[in-house]
Amino acid sequence: MNKTEEAIELDHRVDLYIPSQCICGGELPQGIRNKVIEEVKSRFDTWFGGHAEIPVKGDWRLPDGTIAREEVADIYSFCAGEALEEHQEDVDRLAVSIANRLTQDRVLRVFDNLKVALWPNTLENLEPKKNCACRGGAPIALAVTVQPTEIGKAGRLSKMLVIQGILRSFNSTEHARRLFCDVLNYSYATGELPCETWPVGIRSLLTDAPMLLVDHSGFKVIYLRISADELRRGAGRQVDGGRSESAGINRHRVGDERALHERSSCSIMAPSHARAAVRVHAKR
Numbered sequence: 001m002n003k004t005e006e007a008i009e010l011d012h013r014v015d016l017y018i019p020s021q022c023i024c025g026g027e028l029p030q031g032i033r034n035k036v037i038e039e040v041k042s043r044f045d046t047w048f049g050g051h052a053e054i055p056v057k058g059d060w061r062l063p064d065g066t067i068a069r070e071e072v073a074d075i076y077s078f079c080a081g082e083a084l085e086e087h088q089e090d091v092d093r094l095a096v097s098i099a100n101r102l103t104q105d106r107v108l109r110v111f112d113n114l115k116v117a118l119w120p121n122t123l124e125n126l127e128p129k130k131n132c133a134c135r136g137g138a139p140i141a142l143a144v145t146v147q148p149t150e151i152g153k154a155g156r157l158s159k160m161l162v163i164q165g166i167l168r169s170f171n172s173t174e175h176a177r178r179l180f181c182d183v184l185n186y187s188y189a190t191g192e193l194p195c196e197t198w199p200v201g202i203r204s205l206l207t208d209a210p211m212l213l214v215d216h217s218g219f220k221v222i223y224l225r226i227s228a229d230e231l232r233r234g235a236g237r238q239v240d241g242g243r244s245e246s247a248g249i250n251r252h253r254v255g256d257e258r259a260l261h262e263r264s265s266c267s268i269m270a271p272s273h274a275r276a277a278v279r280v281h282a283k284r
Helices: 030-048 081-101 156-168 173-183 233-240 271-283
Strands: 012-018 052-061 067-079 106-111 115-120 211-216 219-223 247-249 254-256 265-268
Touching (some): 012 081, 030 067, 030 081, 067 081, 081 106, 106 156, 173 211, 173 219
Antiparallel strands (some): 012 106, 052 067, 106 115
């Protein structure tokens, strides 16, 4: 008789982003960068049982305000909760080590496409274009405790990489708040949106009162939980009267839908709508 083995759930994700340019904007020596990449892969294999790699191209704002265009290697692993808990501090220390060895202002680390940290270097007397990695320099790394930078204060490329991760796994109100409040710096909001005056037929489509997620200068993002198993366009049109293009999250999945539009702008969050909002934000 064959013994049935329980499946191992790898329900967490760990990402480290390895830059290709130095803090000064110069190209990192391939030998140094490749050695760091191989070390990250080896560590991930040991800690989490494997890894994958995706090249990402984009813009990076340097400390002096100039824009560097570069390719970033996203090295990631899926892992169980026990492995993440055991090694999350190891990953953060590795991020600081990468910032030191590749003379970076910050190195981006992400857990579960949601928990973001930009870990700084601990280098003493680092002088870009003089003793940085692309010039063959090796400033001394100090044994000091550092704190990560909040993503809201990060550069453009870091934010776009985080947005990409959020949209990759977008399926909850936490994803919506992370996207708008933490990354795009919209104002956090909470509480129920009054709907007592809505027609009974519309209220019957909802399982709970609408929840306010974001309220920024009249722009609102709200969450409507639909009673049906699947989102259907007809029900959405009843909710908003067919006046606005938006999106919705129901209790099972995220999908495109039309949503409530009152006097102030209101949106219901889903991946396609989030991408549109990100594009609008980027043009501001």
